[in-house]
Amino acid sequence: MFAAYAARIDRDKPLNGLELGERPEPDVPLGWTTIDVKAASLNHHDLWSLRGVGLGEESLPMILGCDAAGVDADGNEVVLYSVIGATGHGVGPRERPSILTEKYQGTFAERVAVPQWNVLPKPKELSFEEAACLPTAWLTAYRMLFTNAEVRPGDSVLVQGAGGGVATAAIVLGAAAGLRVFATSRDETKRRRAEELGAEAAFESGARLPHRMDAVIETVGAATWSHSVKSLKPGGRLVISGATSGPNPPATELNRIFFLELKVVGSTMGSKEELAGLLNFCAAKGVRPVIDSTLPLDRAREGFEKMATGDLFGKIVLTV
The missing domain is CATH 3.90.180.10 (Medium-chain alcohol dehydrogenases, catalytic domain)
Known part of the structure; x- marks a missing residue:
């Protein structure tokens, strides 16, 4: 074959x-x-x-x-x-x-x-x-948002690196679930596409945001880590499932993490039950x-x- x-x-x-x-x-x-x-x-x-x-x-x-x-x-x-x-x-x-x-x-x-x-x-x-x-990138985004970020409709979520498979999935799924989704990208065309998919606004990587976020979906790694930590409100969650720009950020921002009681959560793919939930969610809500x-x-x-x-x-x- x-x-x-x-x-x-x-x-x-x-x-x-x-x-x-x-x-x-x-x-x-x-x-x-x-x-x-x-x-x-x-x-x-x-x-x-x-x-x-x-x-x-x-x-x-x-x-x-x-x-x-x-x-x-x-x-x-x-x-x-x-x-x-x-x-x-x-x-x-x-x-x-x-x-x-x-x-x-x-x-x-x-x-x-x-x-x-x-x-x-x-x-x-x-x-x-x-x-x-769906089984890898979209399942990863589904678990990051709804299991590990613990967000609810109306919460604000920042998705770093619009354009990648997991980031794109997080934008679409988050918007469909009633979240206020914000995104970043170095590319103007990708920022525009993110807004077309449901992001409330998309910004240049590292740009100042309109307000602090309840959660950040992080797949870029070293290049965006500091911005992700600084974008969270006290008690917020940073969920990370990848590091396409490298695993070692120049600054770990530990003082901000402990002082603001931020939560850093690692996330890898998802369970078979979560994949079944994702399939049903896409079918029922018209998400593609x-x-x-x-x-x-x-x-x-x-x-x-x-x-x-x-x-x-x-x-x-x-x-x-």
Whole structure:
């Protein structure tokens, strides 16, 4: 079957390790099932895999991709939850949870095998392309907002770095849930797009805001950390799920954090139950993922290059 896979690890030039070509059909252990992939979306996780983060040389070649929607053996339209081993269903009960492509072959292929437990029904309201955007970036934003930030309708939330998959999802989900969403970006076009998606206002990165925030959604890291901390009202929450600009900010702002009793919360993806909630929320409220571009699987390299440069707004989807 045709697939996009990591053939080599290159920490400095990750795309050097990306190959497109034929790979064996997936193994299907007891308790697993095979899904015909219709659409799969890219995440920064896929670039990190090519750099060897979470993926060792001994596991190569590895088909990339952890998000997908497709059709199961009975003809049902389904969405995949990409954390394998969280419960023991279809794997050893003591197996450490991992994301697809860290240990098991991924979704950038004509077919993928996963434990039956990891398959959820796709709402008929969502296309395959839309549903494929949800299991990582959109699930991460959903958990950040509604589980870890503990915000309520009417609260103010700052989303740093409008344009990325998680940030874009947070803007759309927050606006749909009745939050006052504000966003930042270095790019004027991305600021305008953020407002079109429901942000009350969008500002240049680091700009003074109209008032302090109840919560900040942080995925940029070092470049925006100080601004995020300074943007919170006393007792506010800073929820962080990534650091695309680096993990080590020049100033940690510890005095402000303890003096104002701020809460810093780490957040990683979400549970299968939260993914089911996200699917239902999108279907019921008419919320749709923002798709930057859709490419056939044999043009996957173009999608990787676009994601690597940051020249995107929303998700990149590969269709099979």
